[in-house]
Every structure is written in structure tokens, then in C-alpha cells.
Amino acid sequence: MKNWVEWHIAYDDPESGLTRRLAHVRRRVLEAVERVPSGEIRLISMCAGQGLDVAGALSGFARSADVVGRLVELDPANVTAARERLSGYRIEVVEGDASLTSAYFPADVVLACGVFGNVSDEDIHRTVSVLPSLCREGATVVWTRHHEPPDLTPTIRAWFAEAGFEELGFDTEPGYSYSVGTHRLVGKPLPYRDDVKMFDFVGKPFDGRRTPRS
Numbered sequence: 001m002k003n004w005v006e007w008h009i010a011y012d013d014p015e016s017g018l019t020r021r022l023a024h025v026r027r028r029v030l031e032a033v034e035r036v037p038s039g040e041i042r043l044i045s046m047c048a049g050q051g052l053d054v055a056g057a058l059s060g061f062a063r064s065a066d067v068v069g070r071l072v073e074l075d076p077a078n079v080t081a082a083r084e085r086l087s088g089y090r091i092e093v094v095e096g097d098a099s100l101t102s103a104y105f106p107a108d109v110v111l112a113c114g115v116f117g118n119v120s121d122e123d124i125h126r127t128v129s130v131l132p133s134l135c136r137e138g139a140t141v142v143w144t145r146h147h148e149p150p151d152l153t154p155t156i157r158a159w160f161a162e163a164g165f166e167e168l169g170f171d172t173e174p175g176y177s178y179s180v181g182t183h184r185l186v187g188k189p190l191p192y193r194d195d196v197k198m199f200d201f202v203g204k205p206f207d208g209r210r211t212p213r214s
């Protein structure tokens with residue numbers, strides 16, 4: 001696996017861990033947008049890849065015209081694919097660095113999928129503690145992480161609780177190493193601050209068909 005474009009090929013295989021994970025992410029994102037009261041729904045996605053999760057969720061959402069979104073992705077080919085997939089929605093796909101808060105606006109739905117398996121434990125903690133500043137009141141965060149040993153997901157879930165979130169779901173599947181966490185902000189959002197660095201993305205692409213990580 002050479003790059004983050006090829007990494008997405010595993011989504012073509014219906015039995016891959018990535019495809020099975022995607023079904024949970026789409027369902028959780030759809031539930032999250034459905035929870036937002038009438039009016040504009042703001043959505044952001046970090047390290048958004050080709051945007052399959054957001055596109056899949058919005059295709060089943062009656063109020064998709066209310067969704068104003070921003071996806072942030074570094075790889076130009078993935079950005080092009082996401083833009084094509086999401087054309088027709090009020091979603092912009094920004095080619096840029098997802099690690100800085102200045103890339104975003106506070107949102108009702110925040111995706112951090114394929115991020116926590118590719119950054120240090122310390123950066124996961126920092127990102128979770130910064131997330132309330134990227135959330136509007138009652139926002140939902142959908143995130144992923146593998147649970148291979150040493151399994152960090154119990155610690156990540158505790159960090160979400162510390163940061164003022166309640167857990168709405170934690171999806172796993174026997175025989176697969178993915179987890180999809182869904183957390184809702186119950187505390188007050190923190191004030192949005194520009195230019196806060198959340199993480200260094202240190203992961204390398206792998207074959208998602210065999211080892212569904214992150």
C-alpha cells in the first residue's frame with residue numbers, strides 16, 4: 001500500500017473491516033444529523049479521505065439541504081474524489097491540514113474517523129480535550145479506532161467522559177478490530193480558538209482488507 005488513495009480500495013470489498021466499519025459510521029452520522037432541531041445543521045470531518053461516510057449518511061437524510069459542511073483532507077486525489085461524491089450538497093472539501101482548529105467551524109456533527117489510529121496517544125487525548133471547542137451545544141462526535149492490543153479504546157472513552165461527553169454508542173464486531181465511538185457533548189461547548197494544534201498525523205497507509213485498523 002503506497003498511499004492514502006489506495007487505502008480506500010478496501011471500501012470496494014463488502015467484507016473488509018473498513019466497509020463494515022463504514023456502515024456503522026454512516027448510521028451514527030445519520031442518527032446525529034436527525035437529532036439536530038430544524039434549521040441549519042453544521043458538520044465537519046477531519047482527515048476526511050474520499051468522504052464516503054458523509055455521502056452515505058446524507059443520501060438517506062430527508063433534510064440534507066439543511067446541512068452545511070466542511071471536510072478537511074490533505075491528499076489532492078482524495079479531495080477530488082470527495083468533491084465529486086459530495087457535489088450537490090452544501091459541503092465544501094478543503095485541501096489542507098486537518099490538525100489545526102483553524103480548519104473548522106464549530107459544528108453539530110464532528111467526524112474523527114481514521115484519525116485516532118494514526119496519531120500518538122497523547123495527541124488523541126489532546127484532540128478529545130479540544131473537541132468541545134469544535135462543537136455546538138449538544139453536538140455529536142463520531143470517531144474510530146482499532147481495538148488491537150494494547151486496546152486504547154477504554155482510555156479514549158474515559159477521555160471523552162472527562163471532556164464533557166456522554167457515550168451514545170460503541171460499535172464493534174466479532175472478528176474485526178474496528179470500533180466506532182459516538183459521543184454527545186452534554187457539557188457546555190468551549191470557546192472556539194484559532195490555530196490550536198491537535199495532533200501530528202504519523203500513520204502510514206496499510207492494507208485495510210487484512211488489518212482493519214484506525
Ligand SMILES: C[S@@+](CC[C@H](N)C(=O)[O-])C[C@H]1O[C@@H](n2cnc3c(N)ncnc32)[C@H](O)[C@@H]1O
Binds near residue numbers: 048049074097
Ligand atoms: C485512515 S484515512 C481515513 C479517511 C476517512 N476519514 C475514512 O475513514 O474513510 C486518513 C486520511 O487522512 C489524510 N491525512 C493525513 N494527514 C492529514 C492531515 N494532516 N490533514 C488532513 N488530512 C490528512 C490522508 O490523506 C487519509 O485520506
